[in-house]
Amino acid sequence: MPRSVKDLRLGESGTICCLKDPEMALKLLEMGCIPGTQVRLNSRAPLGCPITVVVGESEEYTLSLRVSEAATIVLK
Numbered sequence: 001m002p003r004s005v006k007d008l009r010l011g012e013s014g015t016i017c018c019l020k021d022p023e024m025a026l027k028l029l030e031m032g033c034i035p036g037t038q039v040r041l042n043s044r045a046p047l048g049c050p051i052t053v054v055v056g057e058s059e060e061y062t063l064s065l066r067v068s069e070a071a072t073i074v075l076k
Helices: 022-030
Strands: 013-019 038-044 051-055 061-065 073-075
Antiparallel strands (some): 013 038, 038 051
């Protein structure tokens, strides 16, 4: 079963493979969630949503996502 960004533990990294939801894909691509890009889970809100991920190997920027959005980002 493929893992998604939602499944990462704090501090864990992964590389984006593809985006599952075609409607959400354009929004995520515009935010820099491009296949081949590394992401690292940075934090979770106390109730679990939203989460923040660091996008890019050189830690280019931090992105805040809903858990439902993170579930559409499939990792290699």
